[in-house]
Amino acid sequence: MRIVVDLNRCLGYAQCAFLAPDVFRLNGEEALMYDPNPDDAKRVRVLRAAAACPVQAIAVDRLDETKGATSS
Amino acid sequence: MNRATAIADLVAAFKRDGQIVIVGASLAGLRAAEALRNSGFTGRLTIVGDEPYEPYDRPPLSKQVLKGWVPADHTALPRLRAVDAEWRLGAAATRLDRASRQVELANGDQIPYDRLLIATGTRARPWPNPEEGALDGIFALRTRDDAAKVQARLAAGPKRVLIVGAGFIGSEMASVCCELGIPVTLVERGSAPLVSALGGVIGAIAAEIQREHGVDLRTGISVAALEGDRSKHVRRARLSDGSVVEADLVIASLGSIRNTEWLEGAGLAAGFWGVGCDAGCRAFDINGVVTDTIFVAGDVARFPHVLYDYQFITLEHWDNAVLGAEVAAHNMVSLESDRWAHLPLPAFWSAQFGISIKSVGVCPFGDEIVFTQGSVKERRFAAAYGRRGRIVAAVTFNHAKWLMYYAAQIERSGPFPPPPPGFDKPEDLKPVSAQFPGLRPHTGIPDVVLTGHDPTERGAEFLAPSR
Numbered sequence: 001m002r003i004v005v006d007l008n009r010c011l012g013y014a015q016c017a018f019l020a021p022d023v024f025r026l027n028g029e030e031a032l033m034y035d036p037n038p039d040d041a042k043r044v045r046v047l048r049a050a051a052a053c054p055v056q057a058i059a060v061d062r063l064d065e066t067k068g069a070t071s072s
Numbered sequence: 073m074n075r076a077t078a079i080a081d082l083v084a085a086f087k088r089d090g091q092i093v094i095v096g097a098s099l100a101g102l103r104a105a106e107a108l109r110n111s112g113f114t115g116r117l118t119i120v121g122d123e124p125y126e127p128y129d130r131p132p133l134s135k136q137v138l139k140g141w142v143p144a145d146h147t148a149l150p151r152l153r154a155v156d157a158e159w160r161l162g163a164a165a166t167r168l169d170r171a172s173r174q175v176e177l178a179n180g181d182q183i184p185y186d187r188l189l190i191a192t193g194t195r196a197r198p199w200p201n202p203e204e205g206a207l208d209g210i211f212a213l214r215t216r217d218d219a220a221k222v223q224a225r226l227a228a229g230p231k232r233v234l235i236v237g238a239g240f241i242g243s244e245m246a247s248v249c250c251e252l253g254i255p256v257t258l259v260e261r262g263s264a265p266l267v268s269a270l271g272g273v274i275g276a277i278a279a280e281i282q283r284e285h286g287v288d289l290r291t292g293i294s295v296a297a298l299e300g301d302r303s304k305h306v307r308r309a310r311l312s313d314g315s316v317v318e319a320d321l322v323i324a325s326l327g328s329i330r331n332t333e334w335l336e337g338a339g340l341a342a343g344f345w346g347v348g349c350d351a352g353c354r355a356f357d358i359n360g361v362v363t364d365t366i367f368v369a370g371d372v373a374r375f376p377h378v379l380y381d382y383q384f385i386t387l388e389h390w391d392n393a394v395l396g397a398e399v400a401a402h403n404m405v406s407l408e409s410d411r412w413a414h415l416p417l418p419a420f421w422s423a424q425f426g427i428s429i430k431s432v433g434v435c436p437f438g439d440e441i442v443f444t445q446g447s448v449k450e451r452r453f454a455a456a457y458g459r460r461g462r463i464v465a466a467v468t469f470n471h472a473k474w475l476m477y478y479a480a481q482i483e484r485s486g487p488f489p490p491p492p493p494g495f496d497k498p499e500d501l502k503p504v505s506a507q508f509p510g511l512r513p514h515t516g517i518p519d520v521v522l523t524g525h526d527p528t529e530r531g532a533e534f535l536a537p538s539r
Contacts, residue, residue, distance in 0.1 A: 002150035004129055007421045008391050011473045012428060028426025029452070029470045033136045036129055037146035061150035 002037050002061040003046060009057035016049035016058060024049060079407065086186065087405055090115035093175055093183050094157075095165045095334075096191030097121025099129065100370030100393035104189050105155040107401035117157040118183055120175065122164035122192075125216060131390060133219035134244040135423055139251060140227055144220035165192070168338040173365070186365065187404045190335070190347055190355065191397070193371040194328035194388060204298040209306040210322045213241060225321050226252060233257070234309055234319035236295055238265035240422045240429075242325030243278065247424035250285045257288040257317045259309075262509055264291055270431070270467055272507025273441050274455065277448060277469070285425050290315075298322060328388065330372050340366065343534070346374035346386045351413045353400035359531045367404055369396035378415060379482070380437050380464070389420045417479055421472075427451055430472045432479040433465025441506040442489045443498045446471050453498070454478065457506055458488025 003023075012030025016023070023038045023046055038046055050058035092108060094101045097119050105119055121127075128147040136142040160177060167176040174182045196212035199205035211222050226233070226249070233249050235242045238260035249256035262268060264275025265282060282289050290311065297310045309317045332342040340363075341348035341356040347368045348356040353375070355366040368375075370393040376382040399414040406412075422429040438457030446453030446469075454474050457465040463486050466478030477493045480486075489503055524530045 002148050004150050006391070007131065007423075008419045008430070010421075027423060028428070030472055031423035031426065031428035031470075033141070033423070034132075035136070035142050035146065036132055037142075037148055059150055059152065062153055063151045 001040050001043050001046065003034070003050070004036060004059050005032060005034055006057045006059065007032065009055045010053075011055055013054045015052040015054065019049040019052055020045040083405070083407060086115070087111075087113050088115060090186045090405075091118075091184060092116070092187045092189070092404060093118045093120065093185040094189040094191060095120045095175060096189075096193055096370065096372075097123070097127050097159070097161060098191070098193055098370070098393070099127060099149065099390065100191040100193070100397040101189070102127040102149055102155070102397075103152075103394050104191065104369055104397035104401045105157050106152050107398045108405065109153060109155055111402060111405050113405050115186075117155065118185075119155075119157045119159050119161075120163070120165050120177065120183070121159070121161045122178075123215060123217075124162035126159070126161065128216055130214070133216065134213055134241050135248065137219045138213075138223050138226060138245060138248045140223055144216045144223060147216060165334050168335055168340075170338055170340075170366070188366045189397075189400055189404065190366065190368045190372060191370045191393075192331035192334070194330050197324070197326040197329050199298075199324045199326075201298070204300075204306075205324075207298060207300040207304055207306040209300075209320055210298065210324065212324045212326075213245065214328070222321075222323060226254060230254060230319075230321040232317070232319045233321045233323065234259065234295075234317055235323045235325055237325035237327065238262070238282075238289070238291070239325060239327065240266065240269065240420075240424075242323070243282065244422060244424045245323055245325065246282060246287050247285070250287060250425070255288070256286075257290065257319060258282065259293050259295060259311065259317075260289070260291045261294045262291065263507075265289065266429075267507075267509060268436070270435050271438075271441060271457075272509075273504065274467060275507070277451075281425050281427065281451060288317075328371070330386075332372065345384075346372050348374050348384065351375050351378070351415060352403050352411050353396060353414055354403065358534065367400040369393065369400040375414060377434075379417070379485075380434055385418075385434065387416070387418050389418060391419055392416055417483055419475075419479070427470050428472055429467065429469055430475055431465065431467040432475055433457065433463075433482045435465040435467060435506070436508050438464045438488075438506055439508070440488070440503040442501060442503040444490060444492060444501070445474055445494075445496050445498065447498065456481075456488060456490050458503060461488055462486070463488040463490050 024034045127149045163177040163179045196214035232255040235258045246258045265278040267275035294312045301307045330346045335342040349368040353367045354362045371388045374384050374386045395416045399412045419432045438459045440458045443455045452470040454468045454471045463481045481490045
């Protein structure tokens with residue numbers, strides 16, 4: 001799956017890092033690092049993390065499958 | 073049929089059957105495509121990209137990717153909706169013919185358009201000496217492929233990394249080297265890291281932080297020469313102060329070059345400064361007259377900002393790409409009465425040495441700075457930039473939750489120094505010079521001449537650049 005965090009919006013509340021620590025990590029007090037394309041097996045936890053974000057900074061793929069872009 | 077209905081029919085027909093080409097398949101190009109579909113555009117949509125990859129996010133490249141946590145190809149951007157576009161990836165646009173409304177690709181294909189969005193962004197400035205630049209072990213960082221190569225070299229355990237240029241990306245890469253335990257020398261020709269974006273006062277703090285983490289930081293210094301061994305692998309750098317740094321991996325972080333070469337001869341206000349456009353993202357032609365069919369978004373767009381004396385600015389920031397793409401897409405399918413303005417409050421972030429650095433406004437537009445909250449010693453503070461009694465920007469180090477307060481002040485042209493937002497005041501609330509370096513001499517500007525006298529012939533021409 002694919003995600004992107006709007007890091008202008010992110011304030012380092014770290015709710016995501018508690019809910020999906022293998023996808024979201026804080027580097028220091030409030031600098032967030034994350035895996036933009038986590039394994040699909042982590043989907044439920046990533047969705048929970050996105051829902052729990054107090055500033056709603058986590059955008060998740062809204063396509064069921066992302067094969068839309070192919071070279072031509 | 074009355075006039076209003078006739079016009080509405082024309083708009084509806086364009087949204088149904090029009091042909092839109094987006095040149096640039098990165099963040100701005102993708103978000104513009106999504107916004108076009110959201111606006112009800114069902115016509116033919118083509119997205120052209122020079123890289124063979126679908127849109128990916130660049131900020132992770134200099135951080136979690138280089139660190140080895142996230143593979144470079146795990147950065148694809150999420151899709152906010154289906155775009156139903158024809159993707160032309162791996163072939164750069166090489167020419168724009170405005171008379172026939174066609175974009176030519178490197179493979180010779182011609183793609184016709186009714187509306188065109190230019191979102192070609194920037195590329196990394198290459199090492200200036202081509203012979204030295206051809207040595208093995210010298211890299212720049214801009215693309216996914218760059219990041220994959222540099223990450224592999226870092227993982228192989230170089231003896232010492234030399235990074236040239238202590239802007240945000242150079243400093244972030246130095247931070248990664250420290251986290252990986254790799255000795256790193258960071259050379260900056262300015263007086264401090266981050267100095268051109270944040271000024272000398274903040275730059276001095278950044279320098280302290282870097283040295284505390286073990287970066288061998290050399291400021292006011294440039295690289296005189298890079299030398300390789302017999303197998304053409306880089307081995308050392310001779311610096312302008314006569315010293316020598318032994319390094320087997322060199323990363324040039326020399327800033328960016330805007331991708332406008334493909335627009336040469338198209339008669340647009342395009343050059344090394346970007347592509348000039350109005351605040352509605354409509355491109356200017358070479359005379360500074362706005363076009364109706366060509367739009368610009370992202371790093372390459374140069375637009376006037378009302379908050380900064382209508383000065384033309386380019387913003388190589390993530391949210392400028394997102395917001396500019398949305399405005400450009402909307403205006404591409406709207407009439408004059410319905411147009412939006414791209415008036416973002418500029419904002420960016422960086423993460424380095426365990427510190428989140430965030431900013432709003434345009435810091436170099438200010439000439440004074442005042443620390444307003446927190447503690448510099450604890451590396452947790454907010455500072456505001458001012459000009460003529462007005463707040464124009466703010467920066468925070470590990471203090472992001474207060475940034476919105478300053479953003480609101482800047483948008484309202486609030487006073488400088490700003491009123492304290494609450495508790496947590498530093499002892500010294502006196503503004504000092506922000507210490508921005510003077511403007512650098514411009515290079516590579518094509519000579520421009522005005523021609524004709526009669527209003528029907530008056531115009532401008534670029535002379536051939538003297539290369």
